[in-house]
Amino acid sequence: MNGAQALFNALTNAGLDTCFANPGTSEMQLVYEMGKSDAVRPVLCLQENVVTGAADGYARMANKPAFTLLHVGSGFANGIANLHNAGRGNVPIVNIVGANATYHQPNFPEHEFIGGKITEVAGAVSHWTREARSAAEMGILGAEAVSQAMIGSGRISTLIAPTDCHWDPAPDAPQAVAPAPTSRVAGSTIASAAALLNNGRKTGILLGTHALREEGLEIAGRIAASTGAQLLAETFPARLARGEGRVEVQLVPYFLEMAQFFFAEYEQIIVVGALPPVSTFAYEGSPSHKAPPSCEISSLATPDFDVMAALADLAEAVGASDETSPRCQRVEPDQPQGVLTAAAVGQSVSLLMPEDAVLVDESATAGMDLFQQTVGARRHEYLYAIPGAAIGNGLPVALGAAVASPERKVVALQADGSGMYTNQALWSIAREECDVTIVIIKNDAYAVLNVELARVREGEPTEKMLSMLELDRPTIDWVSISKGMGIPAVSVNTAEEFHLEFEQAMAQKGPMLIEANIAQDLQPVVDLILQQKAARAEQES
Amino acid sequence: MNGAQALFNALTNAGLDTCFANPGTSEMQLVYEMGKSDAVRPVLCLQENVVTGAADGYARMANKPAFTLLHVGSGFANGIANLHNAGRGNVPIVNIVGANATYHQPNFPEHEFIGGKITEVAGAVSHWTREARSAAEMGILGAEAVSQAMIGSGRISTLIAPTDCHWDPAPDAPQAVAPAPTSRVAGSTIASAAALLNNGRKTGILLGTHALREEGLEIAGRIAASTGAQLLAETFPARLARGEGRVEVQLVPYFLEMAQFFFAEYEQIIVVGALPPVSTFAYEGSPSHKAPPSCEISSLATPDFDVMAALADLAEAVGASDETSPRCQRVEPDQPQGVLTAAAVGQSVSLLMPEDAVLVDESATAGMDLFQQTVGARRHEYLYAIPGAAIGNGLPVALGAAVASPERKVVALQADGSGMYTNQALWSIAREECDVTIVIIKNDAYAVLNVELARVREGEPTEKMLSMLELDRPTIDWVSISKGMGIPAVSVNTAEEFHLEFEQAMAQKGPMLIEANIAQDLQPVVDLILQQKAARAEQES
Missing domain, CATH: 3.40.50.970 (Thiamin diphosphate (ThDP)-binding fold, Pyr/PP domains)
Incomplete structure (x- = not known):
């Protein structure tokens, strides 16, 4: 067995079965392995920001990561923008990036960056980044990459794999890695949030990541119904369960001026699986935060925590019944006519x-x-x-x-x-x-x-x-x-x-x-x- | 005067008059300044790798940099691959990249990267990278960016400009910066190269960057004619003066196997404005270097040195006459017919x-x-x-x-x-x-x-x-x-x-x-x- 085979086995053993790819010379050994196997569906994309964006869309719907196959530093760089989108949306992706052979990198062939290493570039948009230094590491790092991608609501893992690590011999041993644990929110934090929900102030529960999926909204809807809090959604939700029958949420507006108006009535915000609502851009003379200074923001769970468990614990702490806050109603507007708006x-x-x-x-x-x-x-x-x-x-x-x-x-x-x-x-x-x-x-x-x-x-x-x-x-x-x-x-x-x-x-x-x-x-x-x-x-x- | 105006003045005072752009919200102040002025031609491109690649092509022909206008980290990232191409080709480019206001960055709004700062990403493909921390720095950093881009054969400068540095007041003082000096090759190095050219061994002079432009080839041709050395060109020349009447050079082949055949006869290579010839990729069981181990490689000047002066000094040291090595002859092949190859x-x-x-x-x-x-x-x-x-x-x-x-x-x-x-x-x-x-x-x-x-x-x-x-x-x-x-x-x-x-x-x-x-x-x-x-x-x- 060589390193490419060990890596491929580790990824497929971890349950990955889809690869979005734009390979180059340094990834040919993985193209060869994938081409011999039935375990993975490869999807060729003609530029790497399509590769990474497609892996993002895939994971949002499949609830597990795809892996990408990217060609060296410049290929990775082409895909950074959409990895950034996925990373900020807490969507899991496993990137496999080819690189020059470990012994060839110091010769500074064309693909080496002038001012730094790909690990530094990859680290900017990855929660976990490693560069294999031998074929023996390929299997274990592949398994770790998947495990790390599954923490919390989802993360970006990037494994950089030099070509000699592909072709050198690797051990046959199975490379399963225990899932990395996702932290549970502490009971005291749950109790604090429950107390806030009972203090009689005008409250918004700002939901993000998995809290906006169907199961999350169902629990959040029960909390809202029993406490009178309003359900809000982060401005840029990676996935939101919506339409007829789904628990209704109000989207925080993008433009600062509209968001200020939106938040004006709130006295406190509890954030669940999201981050405090700040303006995408600062503007001269304007505040950074969308909510007024008088509005207190507290965080129940950032996206790295087990958001669903936090919601369930909170529902129990507030004694929520089965009743939910209002659901979206089917609206059948008139068929539009005239000017296309x-x-x-x-x-x-x-x-x-x-x-x-x-x-x-x-x-x-x-x-x-x-x-x-x-x-x-x-x-x-x-x-x-x-x-x-x-x-x-x-x-x-x-x-x-x-x-x-x-x-x-x-x-x-x-x-x-x-x-x-x-x-x-x-x-x-x-x-x-x-x-x-x-x-x-x-x-x-x-x-x-x-x-x-x-x-x-x-x-x-x-x-x-x-x-x-x-x-x-x-x-x-x-x-x-x-x-x-x-x-x-x-x-x-x-x-x-x-x-x-x-x-x-x-x-x-x-x-x-x-x-x-x-x-x-x-x-x-x-x-x-x-x-x-x-x-x-x-x-x- | 505000920071955006100070930066714009610094760039135009340094002689820059062309901007390839894909602006976003954080660059509006520069769009506004450019739009009020006749000093700069803006060229809108619909993706940032077009922006940076166009700036590359511009500088290769204009012999001075354009500046780019790029939108925050993700916009810069989209342009990395072609900045990498330009950087490895030693082509000058000045990048201006918008960023969140200095005070807003810690709020982690959407455009901030997950695990790192844009300065580290930019540094991987830039010879010089700075992030302005106040409006007062904008003018001087703009001037420095241009000066740094002009060192040697050309470099990549990247200035990251947070929005508050655009709108805050800036000093009116002129921001001219003396050109950064380009190192001359030492006389002893010239003498060594001249001695090599007279030792009777089969010699290749491997030319790159400005040595492949018309003026460089003319001098190199005189050296070759007087010493019997063969003129070679780096595999991926950013600009090569070519066709009828130009001094002829042999391009080093891309594929390792062909390059090995190409170099087999050489006993020594002198590199001028280029790097030693290595394979773009390493292959299992194959050498990294294109020339055989028996061939001695010495460097007269890397692209950071004054390559033209080095060539002129070498021509004098070998006592080159006005005669040059062979020039390309006009060839008028028959008009092709049949299968399109x-x-x-x-x-x-x-x-x-x-x-x-x-x-x-x-x-x-x-x-x-x-x-x-x-x-x-x-x-x-x-x-x-x-x-x-x-x-x-x-x-x-x-x-x-x-x-x-x-x-x-x-x-x-x-x-x-x-x-x-x-x-x-x-x-x-x-x-x-x-x-x-x-x-x-x-x-x-x-x-x-x-x-x-x-x-x-x-x-x-x-x-x-x-x-x-x-x-x-x-x-x-x-x-x-x-x-x-x-x-x-x-x-x-x-x-x-x-x-x-x-x-x-x-x-x-x-x-x-x-x-x-x-x-x-x-x-x-x-x-x-x-x-x-x-x-x-x-x-x-």
Whole structure:
């Protein structure tokens, strides 16, 4: 047995059966092992941010990690942004990264970085990083990588595997590793939270990671019903059980100004499986925190703890009955007509999306309307594509979710600017014949930046400023791009056209892309921000 | 004045006038400054590896850096692979990367990495990395970043700029920084090299970085003519002056087995502006070095030294006359006919490419033939896209080279698998109306990996192995993709069709893409490798 075989056995013995891959020369020994075996389904992706994003989407739906196969430091680097998204969403991924032979690294061949080692780069977006130094380590490190990925709500493990560790002989011994323990929240912490819930103050329970899945929401709903607390969801949920019959939660808004309004009434927040709510960006003269200073924030469990056990313990501590807080009701809006807006897209999606679909959301500014419109859809799993706010994960997550859940319809609501980042995912979706309907929400701009520019500019934006934010010269023809990678596609301009095409997509299996040319008016958001800016300026003077 | 203005002034005062950008919220203040000014041309790119690769191509032709504008850690990460290429090619780039406000970083908002800071990630592919800690530092750090990028043959500078350092007040003082000195090679080292050149042994002068530009080759040619040494070029030259009238150099082959054959006759190698020639990858049972152990390698100047001065000093030390070693002769092959091979593409390119064109090469396995066929082309600049061997830089480099050299025709020979990595560059090429002819060398595979798999497999490859190397299910329609991003495109299948389309592309200005469906036979390379493998196995038994 050689090191590559030992590693491959360790990964498959630990239950991994799916590999998203973009291999190179240094990974050929693993390609060879995988190619000889029936134990793993390899999915080739044409750029590494598709590889890592697909592994993210897969794990969110499969509840276990896939492993990635990445080519040396630069290949890993190409996949960092979506590993960052997965890591911030506490989604488990096991990365296997080839590297130069241990003895060849000091010769500084082309793939070696000029200023540091890949271990340092990998460590920035991995909870656990190791570089094998001999073939004998390959099996045990592979098993450890899986074990470490399963801690808490999920983690990123990265094993760097130099080529000589692949081809050198390795011991035959089984390499099972006991699961790494996930910490239970202490009884005193549970009791404190229970006391807070009984103190009569206006309380929000801010849920994240596994607390937002069906089982978590059921328990949280019982706690809320018995205490009068409001259930809130983190702004960027990796997976949220949603739609008809699911316990209802309020999403914390993205924009600081809206979030401040949202939190204004709360006196205390208890965070469960999430982090305290801070603004994604700081703005000059504005606070960092979304909740007011008067609102006390306490943490029941960060995502590293056993979040489900913490919720169950809390339910018991508050003596929760079987009754839950309100559930989402099915809403059947009128079939939308006329101008194609984000809201109209949302209405058609809400009307037509089948039960137990997966809704992947990277719709950016259009998402505010889309999210509102789809709360009354049939029961579904909602995956916010980018928990780490790094754009370009929607199409990869859709690919991975479809590979994990071939029985579910996957609907990807994808903004155009973000979608271009990883358009290569279309090819893998076509190749794997995934049942994915992609809706490109096309506004020909990085529209959010028009909002953000309003915060810093004096006067109107110049043509040159807009040239750095707008995508309309030339306009991108997503139908052509999609067909170029093997996915049939149509372009629509009215609510009626969209409804018809989306209806057909829902009625069939297999990949389909709809370019939805939407009309969008973000002026109300800009106005809100400018009003607050003016108010601050007046206060200061 | 605020920090963003101080930084912008520092960059423009240092002579920078081009910015490749993909900004986000934390860079809006710089978008605003750039948008108010005439001093800088911003070029929007739809993914950061296009941004950094375009900055690479720009600097290779402009002989000064562009600056990039990148959005926080994940945006920087997306651009790492091509920064790695530029860094390994010693091409100057100045990166400006937005970051969370200094006081907001500890709140761990979404863009903060899990386990490390962006400074460590940036440091892996930058020669110089700083994070501003106050607005007062922005100007001086901007000036230093440019100065540091200009050391030696060129370096990567990265300045991380938190948002509060943009909006806080900054001093008005001018921020000029003296150029950082580039080390001269010591006289004793020159004398040693001169002595080697006179010892009567079979000698190769292995040239890299600026030694391969026109001025460098002229001096090297005089040294070669007076000493009988052979001029060699590093395998992956960032820029090589080539074609009719240029001093001829022999490129060191990529594949180890071919390189060993190439170096077999040499007794000593003197390296100038390059590194000693090692194999890109180590292989089981094979040496790391391309030259035999009996061949002595000495370094006259690494790329950090003043390479041109070293060459001039060496020419004087050996008493070189004005006579040079042989120059490339114009070769006008017959117009190719029939099956479209890489060689046929090369012949048409050689026949038709106008004088002073820029030939960007990321043709991968097809490059062996293409490089041979274009040595007799008209005078041109040859840019090997990926000095760091990280695929996906050809289209970005073509974009950047065209922005730097609007008077030159740019021809990009681009392999299909690598081209997909950064296909987004097509949009910027269309938008900037670049005079670029892109030839997609389409073989529907990561063909090099078929060669590399042969090294490790026993028996024939399985379907499953090939599924990780081949791109033919579905085949990629580059014409559709290209049109989708605004570049007219055609697909050709014969040598005659290619010749006709390429001829038309050379006769017009503006972007054009030709999908060249080539027939390729790599079996001779596989056979060579398998022969050597068998010979090693026999030796061992």
